[in-house]
Amino acid sequence: MFLVDIHGGWIAFIVIICLIAGLVIGYFVARVVFKRALKKNPPVNEKMIRAMFLQMGRKPSEAQIRQVMRSMEEANNPSKKKK
Numbered sequence: 756m757f758l759v760d761i762h763g764g765w766i767a768f769i770v771i772i773c774l775i776a777g778l779v780i781g782y783f784v785a786r787v788v789f790k791r792a793l794k795k796n797p798p799v800n801e802k803m804i805r806a807m808f809l810q811m812g813r814k815p816s817e818a819q820i821r822q823v824m825r826s827m828e829e830a831n832n833p834s835k836k837k838k
Contacts, residue, residue, distance in 0.1 A: 799827060 804823050808815035 801820050801824060804820050805815055808819070
């Protein structure tokens with residue numbers, strides 16, 4: 756009877772450790788996948804910026820659109836050095 760309790764305790768301990776490890780690993784894997792997906796498909800693109808300018812009643816030039824995209828990239832990646 757006593758041996759069953761000891762083995763049951765160890766099994767519960769191992770299950771809890773595996774669950775915690777799975778949660779931690781799952782968090783980091785999901786974070787990497789999510790960042791990669793956002794980098795591939797950014798939430799704002801040039802077409803959306805063009806539409807925003809037109810809604811404000813302005814006709815944007817390509818230089819303005821590139822400037823807005825560049826400023827958004829710098830805001831999202833502050834570690835990159837400015838040229």
